[in-house]
Amino acid sequence: MKLSLRIWRQSDAQAEGKMVSYEIDEVSEDASFLEMLDVLNERLIGEGEDPVAFDHDCREGICGACSLVIDGQPHGPQAATTTCQLHMRKFKDGDSIDIEPWRAGAFPVIKDLVVDRSAFDRIIQAGGYISAPTGTAPDAHAVPIPKQDADAAFSAAACIGCGACVAACPNGSGMLFMGAKVTHLSLMPQGQPERATRVLGMVAAHDEAGFGGCTNTGECAAACPKEIGLDVIGKLNRDFRKAAIRAA
Amino acid sequence: MSTDFYREGEPVADAKAPAGPISERWEKRRFSGRLVNPANRRKLRVIVVGTGLAGASAAATLGELGYRVANYCFQDSSRRAHSIAAQGGINAAKNYRNDGDSVHRLFYDTVKGGDFRSRESNVHRLAEVSTEIIDQCVAQGVPFAREYGGLLDNRSFGGAQVSRTFYARGQTGQQLLLGAYQALQRQVAAGTVDLHTRHEMLELVIVEGKARGIVVRDLVTGEISTELADAVVLATGGYGNVYFLSTNAMGCNVTAGWRAHRKGAYFANPCYTQIHPTCIPQSGEHQSKLTLMSESLRNDGRVWVPKQKGDDRHPADIPEDERDYYLERRYPAFGNLVPRDIASRAAKVVCDEGHGVGPGGLGVYLDFAAAIERLGKKAVEAKYGNLFDMYERITGENPYERPMRIYPAVHYTMGGLWVDYDLSSNIPGLFVAGEANFSDHGANRLGASALMQGLSDGYFVLPNTISDYLADGPFDALDETHEDVVAARKAVDDRIGFFLNNDGDRTVDSFHRELGKIMWEYCGMERTDEGLRKAIGLIRGLKDEFYRRVKVTGKNEQLNQELEKAGRVADFLELGELMCIDALHRTESCGGHFRAESQTEDGEAKRDDEHFSYVAAWEFGEDAPVLHKEALEFEYVKPTQRSYK
Numbered sequence: 001m002k003l004s005l006r007i008w009r010q011s012d013a014q015a016e017g018k019m020v021s022y023e024i025d026e027v028s029e030d031a032s033f034l035e036m037l038d039v040l041n042e043r044l045i046g047e048g049e050d051p052v053a054f055d056h057d058c059r060e061g062i063c064g065a066c067s068l069v070i071d072g073q074p075h076g077p078q079a080a081t082t083t084c085q086l087h088m089r090k091f092k093d094g095d096s097i098d099i100e101p102w103r104a105g106a107f108p109v110i111k112d113l114v115v116d117r118s119a120f121d122r123i124i125q126a127g128g129y130i131s132a133p134t135g136t137a138p139d140a141h142a143v144p145i146p147k148q149d150a151d152a153a154f155s156a157a158a159c160i161g162c163g164a165c166v167a168a169c170p171n172g173s174g175m176l177f178m179g180a181k182v183t184h185l186s187l188m189p190q191g192q193p194e195r196a197t198r199v200l201g202m203v204a205a206h207d208e209a210g211f212g213g214c215t216n217t218g219e220c221a222a223a224c225p226k227e228i229g230l231d232v233i234g235k236l237n238r239d240f241r242k243a244a245i246r247a248a
Numbered sequence: 249m250s251t252d253f254y255r256e257g258e259p260v261a262d263a264k265a266p267a268g269p270i271s272e273r274w275e276k277r278r279f280s281g282r283l284v285n286p287a288n289r290r291k292l293r294v295i296v297v298g299t300g301l302a303g304a305s306a307a308a309t310l311g312e313l314g315y316r317v318a319n320y321c322f323q324d325s326s327r328r329a330h331s332i333a334a335q336g337g338i339n340a341a342k343n344y345r346n347d348g349d350s351v352h353r354l355f356y357d358t359v360k361g362g363d364f365r366s367r368e369s370n371v372h373r374l375a376e377v378s379t380e381i382i383d384q385c386v387a388q389g390v391p392f393a394r395e396y397g398g399l400l401d402n403r404s405f406g407g408a409q410v411s412r413t414f415y416a417r418g419q420t421g422q423q424l425l426l427g428a429y430q431a432l433q434r435q436v437a438a439g440t441v442d443l444h445t446r447h448e449m450l451e452l453v454i455v456e457g458k459a460r461g462i463v464v465r466d467l468v469t470g471e472i473s474t475e476l477a478d479a480v481v482l483a484t485g486g487y488g489n490v491y492f493l494s495t496n497a498m499g500c501n502v503t504a505g506w507r508a509h510r511k512g513a514y515f516a517n518p519c520y521t522q523i524h525p526t527c528i529p530q531s532g533e534h535q536s537k538l539t540l541m542s543e544s545l546r547n548d549g550r551v552w553v554p555k556q557k558g559d560d561r562h563p564a565d566i567p568e569d570e571r572d573y574y575l576e577r578r579y580p581a582f583g584n585l586v587p588r589d590i591a592s593r594a595a596k597v598v599c600d601e602g603h604g605v606g607p608g609g610l611g612v613y614l615d616f617a618a619a620i621e622r623l624g625k626k627a628v629e630a631k632y633g634n635l636f637d638m639y640e641r642i643t644g645e646n647p648y649e650r651p652m653r654i655y656p657a658v659h660y661t662m663g664g665l666w667v668d669y670d671l672s673s674n675i676p677g678l679f680v681a682g683e684a685n686f687s688d689h690g691a692n693r694l695g696a697s698a699l700m701q702g703l704s705d706g707y708f709v710l711p712n713t714i715s716d717y718l719a720d721g722p723f724d725a726l727d728e729t730h731e732d733v734v735a736a737r738k739a740v741d742d743r744i745g746f747f748l749n750n751d752g753d754r755t756v757d758s759f760h761r762e763l764g765k766i767m768w769e770y771c772g773m774e775r776t777d778e779g780l781r782k783a784i785g786l787i788r789g790l791k792d793e794f795y796r797r798v799k800v801t802g803k804n805e806q807l808n809q810e811l812e813k814a815g816r817v818a819d820f821l822e823l824g825e826l827m828c829i830d831a832l833h834r835t836e837s838c839g840g841h842f843r844a845e846s847q848t849e850d851g852e853a854k855r856d857d858e859h860f861s862y863v864a865a866w867e868f869g870e871d872a873p874v875l876h877k878e879a880l881e882f883e884y885v886k887p888t889q890r891s892y893k
Contacts, residue, residue: 011806012807028531028534030531030532030534030644031531031532031534032536032642034536035534035535035536036534038536038757039534042755042757042758045755045799045801046753046755048801049801050802051801051809051810053807053809055324056498057323057328057330057497057498057499058328058332058333058497059497059537059539060333060495060537060539060638061638061641062332062333062419063323063497064325064327064328065324078641080637081641085638085641085642086641087641087642087644110468110807111806111807114324114807116324117324117325118324118445120325121326121433121443121445124429124430124433125433125434125436125437128430129388129430129431129434130387130388130389130430131434132384132387132388132389132431133309133312134305134309134384134431134707134708134711135380135707135708136387137380137383137384137386137387138383138387139383140382140383140385140386140400141344141399141400144397144398145394145398146394147394147395147396150391150393150398151391151394153391154391154393154416154423157391157416157423157426160422161325161327161328184391185389188389188391190386190387190389191389
């Protein structure tokens with residue numbers, strides 16, 4: 001198939017970016033979206049041009065590196081699918097496709113389609129863990145956990161930290177990401193001792209990093225490739241309120 | 249064989265594993281190894297390269313112990329290391345199922361599964377430590393699958409007759425890595441670990457015979473800098489991307505290990521490669537990587553091909569008696585659960601005979617119709633739903649209605665830098681953990697053992713063994729003006745300068761693809777003397793051409809992904825040659841290394857214990873590599889011809 005692409009090009013963090021048009025032909029419908037960009041880049045290098053930079057690694061939907069806004073939607077048109085798992089059979093011959101980086105105040109562009117998501121790591125550093133130094137653990141069967149809790153914790157823990165939620169949110173909020181981690185750890189008995197300090201620390205780091213607040217738009221959950229539900233934000237808010245009242 | 253391609257040097261031996269009963273060796277070693285006083289630990293600096301299961305768990309644990317740790321990864325976050333993609337599970341000899349499992353059985357299965365090419369002491373320790381890993385991960389909040397009573401669920405996994413595999417749906421690697429990642433981030437916040445993301449190690453610094461640091465490039469600014477320390481740990485993963493197409497992430501590379509190898513670290517058993525039987529077949533020339541379908545699918549899926557060659561009917565239209573369930577037929581005891589190397593080669597055999605399905609006849613069916621009938625669609629969905637969805641996204645086919653098509657793909661590399669029982673390479677101060685070392689899987693790794701080994705090395709082994717080395721530290725103060733540091737840095741600058749100034753006309757990827765094809769054709773599932781010789785010639789030619797014609801756009805002082813790839817492919821070209829030399833010299837078949845000249849009457853791998861019961865540890869040589877043999881002794885598991893019939 002033949003496609004017209006418009007891609008955000010920005011040579012570095014300081015430079016002004018702009019959309020640049022490229023025509024590409026003979027794209028296989030079995031190719032992934034990133035493989036289509038690989039083909040474009042091979043051509044650009046051949047022509048002596050700088051290839052389009054984009055983050056990607058596992059290309060199987062789990063590492064969370066890939067991060068393209070495709071026709072205005074983070075990770076493109078297919079539900080529950082990362083950019084790397086999106087295949088060209090979802091597009092038609094002759095389509096025009098706009099490709100942009102995540103756009104959010106807390107995720108500055110580094111180059112072209114690559115953004116800096118280190119703010120997510122800083123949120124985890126502020127409490128997104130259970131303190132269990134190596135070697136201190138009791139037997140794994142010491143504390144049974146009801147299956148429904150374990151399953152719900154897993155569903156929240158499935159977050160890949162890609163940042164699509166932030167890119168989709170009109171406020172650039174990271175609350176779905178943060179809510180997923182808070183929910184995961186709060187559902188486990190091991191997570192109880194630090195439950196209050198965790199949520200206070202993470203919310204403070206989130207706000208400091210420049211993410212916006214949640215206004216219940218719901219775009220985050222719609223964009224999430226792992227289908228993390230809005231309920232995690234409710235759980236986050238509840239935990240936060242409880243912890244804040246107790247701390248006051 | 250002729251030694252045209254290498255020279256033989258002195259034998260090498262592991263001097264660290266204590267003698268005595270195998271079940272007491274790890275305890276003995278922990279006692280005999282020297283400790284570092286907690287007050288002195290903060291004076292000692294350790295570099296850990298890599299943030300996968302081994303790297304993150306090692307960095308976090310060393311930080312908890314009070315060492316000053318500098319941790320590096322090339323990804324934008326340490327959470328993205330490729331351990332995250334492991335699907336199936338992690339083994340542990342908990343015997344929670346009361347089905348006859350024990351530390352000794354896990355040890356036995358791993359030595360046998362590795363086709364008697366691993367070191368007994370190391371494997372036994374791995375089996376011992378396995379139970380502590382599960383405890384540790386549960387304490388961190390890893391959401392393993394549980395039963396209705398609230399206890400942990402287990403399943404049986406590739407090649408095992410007991411249920412010892414713990415799992416978190418089909419995302420076990422992700423959940424284990426996030427556990428280690430969170431422990432690591434906790435140490436970053438505590439100030440014990442300096443974490444540097446988007447940095448790539450490009451050279452090892454050796455001073456007076458000891459590993460003392462690394463040279464790294466900041467992948468955003470291009471700045472080259474040196475990090476100096478008392479010890480260096482490489483936890484940089486496997487080198488499967490030498491085949492271009494593999495299940496590895498795009499960034500996985502051998503550069504850290506290869507740079508250390510060029511500076512004297514032995515590279516052991518490079519030809520031991522695991523070809524995973526259940527991957528989605530290639531769809532075209534645009535293909536950039538292959539996707540694994542967890543082999544847990546083989547617990548419920550049945551593998552078959554049409555009996556009639558070139559049968560292109562819809563699989564549902566092929567009646568039962570016209571299907572060949574070849575694994576069940578050839579291996580009635582293990583059926584669809586035979587080890588990976590055997591399942592892969594069996595798929596190649598039926599496809600080579602013309603029974604393959606899908607594009608190019610390079611595929612076999614993995615059929616869930618019987619499981620769906622027996623368990624119900626809902627139960628199958630609960631177990632494998634995310635894998636089925638992934639298959640459908642990639643192929644556009646619905647595996648609930650039509651059997652999956654699968655084909656083997658390169659997945660894991662058992663070979664790696666040579667280490668002793670302490671995980672120390674032959675360079676003092678250079679330690680190697682996880683897939684980057686060679687030590688525990690012999691010639692074939694069993695399913696659900698990679699996660700076990702990565703975390704065993706990182707949480708429990710290395711933090712205990714490295715203290716024996718660090719007890720001699722802190723070593724002499726060094727600064728960046730030391731001549732060896734300056735020289736290491738200059739080597740990096742020169743290499744980068746070469747690539748950027750080379751007036752070439754071919755892309756890095758085009759060379760990588762070509763190398764991959766050579767490796768897959770001649771050093772893949774089946775290897776021959778003739779093919780390997782041919783491959784060595786082809787790789788040498790390709791390497792010459794690479795340096796003449798490679799084209800790298802842009803400059804150093806920017807995010808430059810082409811420049812990153814160029815350095816990695818340059819190292820893959822050298823590694824590929826060594827892999828072929830290793831495969832050529834080992835004229836036996838063992839595990840994942842199948843030499844067509846060495847097979848039993850019914851086509852199984854035939855070892856030659858008399859001549860090859862050793863680890864091949866290769867030393868770098870400018871003209872030819874030097875082979876150092878480490879003899880393998882089997883006191884507890886007597887080598888037999890593996891049989892899964």
